Amino acid sequence: MCRHLAWLGQPRTLAALVLDPPSSLLVQSHAPRRQRYGTVNADGWGVGFWADGRPEPARWRSAQPLWGSASFASVAPAISARCVLAAVRSATVGMPIEEAAAAPFTDGRWLLSHNGRVDRAVLPPARDAESVVDSALLAALVFSRGMAALGETVREVGAADPAARLNLLAADGTRLLATTWGDTLSVLTTDEGTALASEPWDDDPRWADVPDRTLVEVTLDGLTQTSLDASEPA
Numbered sequence: 032m033c034r035h036l037a038w039l040g041q042p043r044t045l046a047a048l049v050l051d052p053p054s055s056l057l058v059q060s061h062a063p064r065r066q067r068y069g070t071v072n073a074d075g076w077g078v079g080f081w082a083d084g085r086p087e088p089a090r091w092r093s094a095q096p097l098w099g100s101a102s103f104a105s106v107a108p109a110i111s112a113r114c115v116l117a118a119v120r121s122a123t124v125g126m127p128i129e130e131a132a133a134a135p136f137t138d139g140r141w142l143l144s145h146n147g148r149v150d151r152a153v154l155p156p157a158r159d160a161e162s163v164v165d166s167a168l169l170a171a172l173v174f175s176r177g178m179a180a181l182g183e184t185v186r187e188v189g190a191a192d193p194a195a196r197l198n199l200l201a202a203d204g205t206r207l208l209a210t211t212w213g214d215t216l217s218v219l220t221t222d223e224g225t226a227l228a229s230e231p232w233d234d235d236p237r238w239a240d241v242p243d244r245t246l247v248e249v250t251l252d253g254l255t256q257t258s259l260d261a262s263e264p265a
């Protein structure tokens with residue numbers, strides 16, 4: 032995925048998070064401001080959220096550009112959630128363009144998105160991967176190792192493929208986890224909740240950049256950042 036975001040906090044409509052802001056994910060799908068790789072994110076999109084009372088997330092994904100979905104635009108103002116994860120995709124060369132290759136990927140309570148690329152040869156085969164796209168194989172590896180080992184898994188994959196870019200974003204309805212490894216990520220903390228996004232969706236001065244090679248964890252109690260650099264204590 033080339034641009035992703037997540038929200039944890041007071042209920043927000045999918046439209047308020049994905050469509051309405053001046054530099055929303057919808058705008059980022061054709062005019063991202065900070066994207067380092069690729070120029071448009073037209074190879075699909077996905078939105079996942081937790082409906083009240085349901086532990087497992089609901090997902091809506093597509094292999095089409097987000098700007099073409101009149102159905103999503105119609106439904107998005109009517110769905111609110113406390114936890115949302117969404118992404119728009121610019122397919123890496125050679126990767127399939129199909130709904131199953133669009134993030135978020137899922138396992139039980141978790142959703143996961145990958146902004147970046149990784150050589151599939153360094154990843155173990157995964158029969159339960161949702162697609163043959165590198166991101167789905169990576170998601171299968173992350174899920175199989177467990178989310179508590181997310182930072183360790185990213186470090187290992189990054190060591191096996193030094194050209195890998197591994198910005199991951201995950202959520203389970205009660206917390207968000209993210210890594211920066213080669214691409215941008217920003218955080219917005221407000222009284223109502225916390226957003227993580229590949230790039231700010233507006234010019235609110237409270238957006239802060241997350242340094243590269245960082246593990247971020249967001250719960251309702253706050254946010255922690257830990258360096259993923261091997262030279263610094265984890």
Ligand code: GLN
Nearest residue numbers: 032033122123126146147
């Ligand atoms: N490599 C992933 C894909 O092909 C993600 C691409 C991206 O982040 N632009 O979908």
